[in-house]
Amino acid sequence: MVQSRRRRRPLTRSGITKVKRSSRALAVDYKALAQFRYQLRVFLAFSETAAERQGLTSQQHQALLGIKGFVESGPATVGDVARFLLIRHHSAVELIKRMEKGGLIKRAPDPKDARRVHLRLTAKGEQKLQAISRINLGELRRAASPAMIRLLKSSNGSVRH
DSSP, X not given: OOOOOOOOOOBOTTSXXXXXXXXXXXXXXXXXXXXXXHHHHHHHHHHHHHHHHTTXXXXXXXXXXXXXXXXXXXXXXXXXXXXXXXXXXXHHHHHXXXXXXXXXXXEEEOSSOTTOEEEXXXXXXXXXXXXXXXXXXXXXXXXXXXXXXXXXXXXXXXXXX
């Protein structure tokens, strides 16, 4: 039996397989990547404006979204917010302090671990997050590709509380 000499494709650090492509295929990739990045930037600018209209910074909006939707089980923690926003823990602590002072969130000590703090949105935080999310979902539906539209429709257009 003859063994195959096929070599496995090397992986990059992110785990994406490196593939040699013709310059024509690569040009198509550049175009697709450029268009995708442009659409992301347009959406992020739109979302930032929506947050500002609600009296929030973009980071405060993202933190509210992370507290409400990022954590799988149990209440969110400062560490969860730091991880969701890709910021350092001490930066998340300062952000959380400002958000609590603004009446957007409440902090409560974890009854099982005094070092941890649980976070929850206040009624004001919920209202602002819901308003921004409704606007953002509408913009995504308006500007999205057919594949993205199918994904957005799968959520029935609702914003869960």
